[in-house]
Amino acid sequence: xxxxxxxRQEDYSQWYIDLVRSAKLADYxxxxxxxxxxxxxxxxxxxxxxxxxxxxxxxxHVNAYFPLFIPESFIAKEAEHIEGFAPECAVVTHxxxxxxxxxxxxxxxxxxxxxxxxxxxxxxxxxxxxxxNQWANxxxxxxxxxxxxxxxxxxxxxxxxxxxTPEEAQEEVIRMINVYRTFAEEYMALPVIVGRKTDSEKFxxxxxxxxxxxxxxxxxxxxxGTSHNLGQNFAKxxxxxxxxxxxxxxxxxxxxxxxxxxLIGALIMAHSDDKGLVLPPKLASRQVVIIPIxxxxxxxxxxxxxxxxxxxxxxxxxxxxxDSENNSPGWKFAEYELQGIPVRIELGPRDIAxxxxxxxxxDTLEKTELLLDDTLPAxxxxxxxxxxxxxxxxxxxxxxxxxxxxSSWEEFKAKVEKGFVIAHWDGTxxxxxxxxxxxxxxxxxxxxxxxxxxxxxxxxxxxxxxSGNPAAQKVVFAKxx
Amino acid sequence: xxxxxxxRQEDYSQWYIDLVRSAKLADYxxxxxxxxxxxxxxxxxxxxxxxxxxxxxxxxHVNAYFPLFIPESFIAKEAEHIEGFAPECAVVTHxxxxxxxxxxxxxxxxxxxxxxxxxxxxxxxxxxxxxxNQWANxxxxxxxxxxxxxxxxxxxxxxxxxxxTPEEAQEEVIRMINVYRTFAEEYMALPVIVGRKTDSEKFxxxxxxxxxxxxxxxxxxxxxGTSHNLGQNFAKxxxxxxxxxxxxxxxxxxxxxxxxxxLIGALIMAHSDDKGLVLPPKLASRQVVIIPIxxxxxxxxxxxxxxxxxxxxxxxxxxxxxDSENNSPGWKFAEYELQGIPVRIELGPRDIAxxxxxxxxxDTLEKTELLLDDTLPAxxxxxxxxxxxxxxxxxxxxxxxxxxxxSSWEEFKAKVEKGFVIAHWDGTxxxxxxxxxxxxxxxxxxxxxxxxxxxxxxxxxxxxxxSGNPAAQKVVFAKxx
Ligand SMILES: [Zn+2]
Ligand SMILES: [Zn+2]
Numbered sequence: 013x014x015x016x017x018x019x020r021q022e023d024y025s026q027w028y029i030d031l032v033r034s035a036k037l038a039d040y041x042x043x044x045x046x047x048x049x050x051x052x053x054x055x056x057x058x059x060x061x062x063x064x065x066x067x068x069x070x071x072x073h074v075n076a077y078f079p080l081f082i083p084e085s086f087i088a089k090e091a092e093h094i095e096g097f098a099p100e101c102a103v104v105t106h107x108x109x110x111x112x113x114x115x116x117x118x119x120x121x122x123x124x125x126x127x128x129x130x131x132x133x134x135x136x137x138x139x140x141x142x143x144x145n146q147w148a149n150x151x152x153x154x155x156x157x158x159x160x161x162x163x164x165x166x167x168x169x170x171x172x173x174x175x176x177t178p179e180e181a182q183e184e185v186i187r188m189i190n191v192y193r194t195f196a197e198e199y200m201a202l203p204v205i206v207g208r209k210t211d212s213e214k215f216x217x218x219x220x221x222x223x224x225x226x227x228x229x230x231x232x233x234x235x236x237g238t239s240h241n242l243g244q245n246f247a248k249x250x251x252x253x254x255x256x257x258x259x260x261x262x263x264x265x266x267x268x269x270x271x272x273x274x275l276i277g278a279l280i281m282a283h284s285d286d287k288g289l290v291l292p293p294k295l296a297s298r299q300v301v302i303i304p305i306x307x308x309x310x311x312x313x314x315x316x317x318x319x320x321x322x323x324x325x326x327x328x329x330x331x332x333x334x335d336s337e338n339n340s341p342g343w344k345f346a347e348y349e350l351q352g353i354p355v356r357i358e359l360g361p362r363d364i365a366x367x368x369x370x371x372x373x374x375d376t377l378e379k380t381e382l383l384l385d386d387t388l389p390a391x392x393x394x395x396x397x398x399x400x401x402x403x404x405x406x407x408x409x410x411x412x413x414x415x416x417x418x419s420s421w422e423e424f425k426a427k428v429e430k431g432f433v434i435a436h437w438d439g440t441x442x443x444x445x446x447x448x449x450x451x452x453x454x455x456x457x458x459x460x461x462x463x464x465x466x467x468x469x470x471x472x473x474x475x476x477x478x479s480g481n482p483a484a485q486k487v488v489f490a491k492x493x
Numbered sequence: 494x495x496x497x498x499x500x501r502q503e504d505y506s507q508w509y510i511d512l513v514r515s516a517k518l519a520d521y522x523x524x525x526x527x528x529x530x531x532x533x534x535x536x537x538x539x540x541x542x543x544x545x546x547x548x549x550x551x552x553x554h555v556n557a558y559f560p561l562f563i564p565e566s567f568i569a570k571e572a573e574h575i576e577g578f579a580p581e582c583a584v585v586t587h588x589x590x591x592x593x594x595x596x597x598x599x600x601x602x603x604x605x606x607x608x609x610x611x612x613x614x615x616x617x618x619x620x621x622x623x624x625x626n627q628w629a630n631x632x633x634x635x636x637x638x639x640x641x642x643x644x645x646x647x648x649x650x651x652x653x654x655x656x657x658t659p660e661e662a663q664e665e666v667i668r669m670i671n672v673y674r675t676f677a678e679e680y681m682a683l684p685v686i687v688g689r690k691t692d693s694e695k696f697x698x699x700x701x702x703x704x705x706x707x708x709x710x711x712x713x714x715x716x717x718g719t720s721h722n723l724g725q726n727f728a729k730x731x732x733x734x735x736x737x738x739x740x741x742x743x744x745x746x747x748x749x750x751x752x753x754x755x756l757i758g759a760l761i762m763a764h765s766d767d768k769g770l771v772l773p774p775k776l777a778s779r780q781v782v783i784i785p786i787x788x789x790x791x792x793x794x795x796x797x798x799x800x801x802x803x804x805x806x807x808x809x810x811x812x813x814x815x816d817s818e819n820n821s822p823g824w825k826f827a828e829y830e831l832q833g834i835p836v837r838i839e840l841g842p843r844d845i846a847x848x849x850x851x852x853x854x855x856d857t858l859e860k861t862e863l864l865l866d867d868t869l870p871a872x873x874x875x876x877x878x879x880x881x882x883x884x885x886x887x888x889x890x891x892x893x894x895x896x897x898x899x900s901s902w903e904e905f906k907a908k909v910e911k912g913f914v915i916a917h918w919d920g921t922x923x924x925x926x927x928x929x930x931x932x933x934x935x936x937x938x939x940x941x942x943x944x945x946x947x948x949x950x951x952x953x954x955x956x957x958x959x960s961g962n963p964a965a966q967k968v969v970f971a972k973x974x
Contacts (some may be wrong), residue, residue: 042567042609043597046560051625054557076535079527080599080646081583081629086523099590103564104599106584107645108634116524118561118585118599126949128523138819149561149630153589164588165561396574 018351019286024230025476029159037276038159045157045164047275052351053160055297058275061147063199063294064169064271067191073143073171078125080149081116088294089249096216097121102164103396108357118151120259123217123246123268126172131252134174134264140254141184142174152409160277161234161493168272174264176256178243181265185241189222190267192237200275200319201292201403202226203280203411203486204236205464207457212441215268225456225488228281228413231430233456235489236278239269277493283375283403286461289352290375292403293396300324300331300392301353303344316364320357320388327389329396331478349374350415354399355392375399417486424477424489428453434468434492436483438476447478453489498831505711510763511639514923516770516831518757520581520638524570526638526645530754534641536778538648544629544680544775545752547649548672549663554624554652558607561630562597567605570730574604577697581634593846599632604727604749607653613735615655615745621735622665631753640723641758642715642974649753651669655745657737660723662746662967666722669750670703673718678799681756682773682884683763684892685717686945686969688938693840693922696749700724704970706937708892710760712911714937716735717759720750758974764856764884770833771856773884774877781805781812781873784825797845801838801869808870810877830855835880836873856880898949898967905958905970909934913971915949917964919957934970 017034018026032038037053040046049057081104088094097120104116111129119125126144133139151165160166171188175181189206196202204224214221218240218425226236244263264334283290304317318334324331334344341358348356358370359416364384372379373395381392414431418424427433428451437443437455448454459465466487476483498515499507513519518534521527530538546556562585569575578601600606607625614620628650638644665878670687677683685705695702699721707717725744728734734742739951764771766942774780785791785798798814805812815825822839827835837853845865853860854876863872895912899905908914909932918924918936929935940946949967957964 039604039610039613041560043560043562043564046562048560048610049558051555051557055555057558058556074532075539076532077530077538077648079524079529080632081524081527083524101588102585102597103587104583105586107582108636109580116583125522125524129520132520151561157591162905318919359566360877437667 017286017288019202020229027286030483031280031284031288034161035352037280037289040159042167043164043267043346045154047159047163047165049167053276056279056291057273059295059297060199060275061169063145063304064191064195065145067195068145068169071187071191073145075146076144077148077157077419078122078263080119080302082119082122083127084115084489086128087117089124092215092245092319093123093217093249097152100154100257102151114334119148120152121152121268121270122146122150122170122172124240124249127252127266129248130172130174130264131250134252134254134455136255138259139174140176140264141180143171143184145169145171152203155313158493160279160280161274163412166273168270170268170270171385173249173267174252174263175267176254176265178265181267182241183245184267185220185222185239185269188267189224189237189239191225192239192269192271196224196226196236199406200279200282200296201294201400201407202236202278203404204406205457205459206461207459207488209238209457210441210487212443212444213454215240217242217245219245222460223457225490226277226278226282227407227432227490228493229416229430229491230247230281231414233432233492234274234278234281235456235492236275237269237271238269240268242268258368267354268309278482281493282407287346288350290403291352291354293400296330296352298330298332298353298356299345299396300329300355301348302333302357302359303341303348304333304335305341305358306335306337308361313361313364314368316384317359320369320463323391327393328390329389345372351375355395368418371395372398375402414466418477419474421477423449428489428491432456432488434470434486434488435477436485437473437479438479438483441481443476443481447489453491456488456490456492457489458485498767498769512761512769513640516833518770521638521640524645526584526635526760527579527604528640528644528646530648534757534875534942536758537772537776538754540776540778541680542650545672545676547550549626549650549652549842550678552668554626556628557625558629558766559603559610561600563600563603565596565598565608568598568608569734570605571726574698574730578602578633578649581633583632601628601631602749602751603627603629603631603651603653603759604723605730608727608731608733608747611653611655612731613962615733615735617736618738619636619666619691619719621655621657622661623744624652624665626652627655628649631970639758639974641761646753649751651751654679654748655728655733656748657735657743657746659746661800662724662748664721665748666701666703666720666750669748670705670718670720673705673720673750673752677705677707677751678798678885679715680773680836681760681763682775682776682881682888683759684885686938686940687942688940691827691922691925691939691968693925693937694935696721703941704938706893706971707759707763708888708913708971709759709974710891711762712895712913712971714764714913714973715755715759716937716938716973717756718750718752721748723749724746726953753765758940761886762974763964765833767783768827769831772833772834772835774881777811779811779813779834780877781810781836781838782803782825782829783812783814783840784822784829785814785816786822787816787818787841794840794842794845797865798840801840801865802938805870805873808874810870810873826853830858836876846850850877854880856883875900879903899958900955902958906932909970909972913969915951915969917955917966918960918968919960919962919964920962924957924960928970937969937971937973939966939968
């Protein structure tokens with residue numbers, strides 16, 4: 013059984029660590045900064061992969077696989093890129109018992125190794141677009157780690173596309189950040205703000221970075237996915253030109269986009285509670301647990317439990333029975349609440365006699381009596397749908413309640429300690445840096461979503477919250493993971 | 494369009510390379526010994542993963558993920574293991590800009606890093622069994638590489654299980670080699686011999702290795718999957734004990750088992766021909782291509798082609814239309830034969846008028862006229878089933894025709910140049926080594942399958958083909974990839 017979980021109130025960071033370890037989602041390994049993703053955690057990643065992979069394929073992408081190792085000279089070809097990534101790389105210096113003539117970097121991201129292939133594959137406009145995604149592990153040396161959110165090795169997908177025109181590339185960038193938004197909202201039940209990053213916060217080597225930003229239960233922001241317009245930067249670095257329809261040689265236009273296992277951390281921090289994991293049903297590999305109350309004719313209770321499980325599974329609701337006698341029903345209730353199983357069905361001899369059962373939903377812990385007849389699957393499905401919707405609604409409400417517009421610097425400093433702060437910014441990197449230095453808050457996003465911009469009058473001109481200079485728009489500030 | 498492919502007759506090795514590159518399955522990268530798996534090749538791996546992952550889950554396994562890096566001291570804990578793997582490892586010596594105090598090996602296989610976690614997870618018999626699989630990349634430094642078959646980095650799955658008794662562990666070892674056999678036969682259409690490896694050929698750190706061995710079209714053997722009984726070797730190396738039901742501390746029993754992207758190489762070498770890839774329908778992500786002959790009322794032909802594609806897709810037969818006018822039908826026929834699409838449907842204005850189409854199957858290149866009515870999906874499905882069966886049958890026939898029993902050393906040396914040779918062996922590592930030295934042939938497998946043993950009278954005692962000493966059984970020799 014689980015160790016006690018610290019409450020969110022008492023210590024939010026400790027709550028997160030306790031939960032991840034008690035629910036057996038992940039563990040630190042004996043390798044500094046690297047995690048073990050345990051079966052309960054990996055099952056969430058598999059559900060995420062299946063949903064995302066389907067969305068990538070529906071938008072015309074195919075999967076491929078490129079090498080783990082990147083020669084030092086490749087990383088060095090794009091100036092901003094090497095400056096951003098080289099310091100946090102793991103470096104292979106020996107292979108097959110010998111010292112290598114050129115060092116190999118373990119990929120921190122794959123733009124360079126992929127563009128060294130694209131250069132060979134692209135001659136003419138007929139070879140474009142290339143719409144490739146890769147599921148892979150990447151390594152970025154981290155000094156301070158946190159399970160799922162920041163580890164030296166993590167799993168992700170990285171899309172890398174090549175286009176004949178800047179318009180097409182920009183369309184792709186927007187298409188994919190919207191795919192991430194849909195995934196976050198519809199599968200993770202996580203409301204996100206879609207928008208651009210400032211130049212200081214963008215990807216090393218990109219012309220522009222789009223992101224989705226979510227709010228965690230402690231009011232901090234978490235960047236949940238990014239989509240980069242790479243312009244012609246990598247095509248130029250790898251001398252990748254194509255013959256256009258007009259017979260002119262031009263550099264190829266590029267995008268890249270990715271999400272990672274940090275989404276599992278976001279999922280936990282957005283929805284879970286002091287009893288443990290709360291999972292949106294769409295990302296739960298097991299949606300229902302049936303716990304028979306083994307009294308009286310135990311075998312009859314067991315048989316009924318199995319029969320109901322078969323019926324629910326038959327209706328596409330993944331269900332399992334825990335009828336072991338090693339643990340009490342109470343122990344099992346706590347254990348599956350900890351594991352985040354969305355619905356628990358309790359079933360005793362009296363229930364069976366009365367033709368009913370009790371269904372407890374994980375998000376609100378409410379219990380409902382349901383009939384043990386052919387209405388059961390539809391009733392369970394409705395509860396699951398309600399959970400999925402309720403998680404989204406309450407996360408959105410929480411974000412709204414913790415988003416505040418401010419117009420004085422004193423107010424800014426006070427409010428940015430928890431939640432999102434909407435304030436005017438003069439558009440300079442200098443002001444951005446000063447605010448970060450003084451408050452540790454950063455500009456999370458310049459929202460692009462029209463509804464969001466209108467809700468907070470983002471386009472209204474005003475005075476910069478820090479410099480006092482004229483500001484063309486408001487932006488979203490927060491402390492972030 | 495593809496470059497010309499060398500014929501198998503002319504140069505089998507060159508044929509393989511030409512095919513892999515022309516069909517855009519894989520490419521060498523700019524990193525020595527590492528390949529790029531291109532979308533056409535990766536699509537095969539995805540089909541393999543889906544089928545295998547389903548079989549693993551059906552036998553009670555769950556997925557997890559362990560670190561890429563293994564501390565040098567871990568690899569060193571199992572004596573045979575370090576001797577076998579350390580010389581072929583890639584070694585990380587620097588991370589985050591600093592020299593590491595302990596070198597990290599990029600995993601060549603994960604027994605050691607996984608058992609360092611299992612040690613923490615296992616206290617009592619209640620914690621057993623652990624039935625975990627991992628999908629991952631691994632690195633083994635290779636001097637001589639061949640796309641898919643032998644590369645420095647490759648993709649694989651590795652199962653790692655922990656058990657309370659040696660009987661349970663052995664059951665698992667046999668269960669999983671049989672899963673591989675079923676996968677090879679039913680999905681890859683590849684007949685395999687199931688059996689044990691000799692001690693000289695077993696996994697470094699195992700008590701016993703079971704394998705499936707397949708024959709390629711040049712008569713060479715290819716090891717397509719292995720399942721290892723690791724005894725208590727790794728539990729002892731990592732001091733992993735559990736309290737048994739009787740309250741006694743015992744070391745845990747272990748297995749591991751894996752298949753890799755080398756299966757794609759096996760698939761190609763077993764079935765493909767001088768025109769290109771031949772794919773078993775069950776591993777083809779696109780089973781049917783419709784090529785409209787664009788004459789007369791082109792739009793009507795196109796519309797019919799799309800209508801048929803929808804009908805076939807609706808019946809679960811993945812179908813696409815190539816109606817581009819950039820390339821001629823003849824060019825398309827060759828291109829999709831190269832890519833191994835199992836069935837091609839040709840459809841011209843006259844066919845439509847007569848209510849029929851022509852279906853060409855990739856394995857035999859035979860053409861059949863089919864009616865354009867609601868019998869079409871069932872007829873196409875029958876052709877697909879026939880292809881799947883025919884590929885298996887002809888590979889089995891080929892193996893039988895190229896398996897020979899010999900009783901003299903002269904005959905052995907002649908016959909072992911191509912195909913499998915069944916011969917008596919005295920059971921000593923010394924004889925095994927001498928035979929390898931003189932002929933480059935190895936003992937591929939001590940078959941465990943009763944049918945196979947009976948077919949070749951494997952249990953018949955006799956005289957060792959090389960030493961002339963008494964031999965209790967016959968074994969299977971071959972040159973191998
Ligand atoms: Zn200031
Ligand atoms: Zn000899």
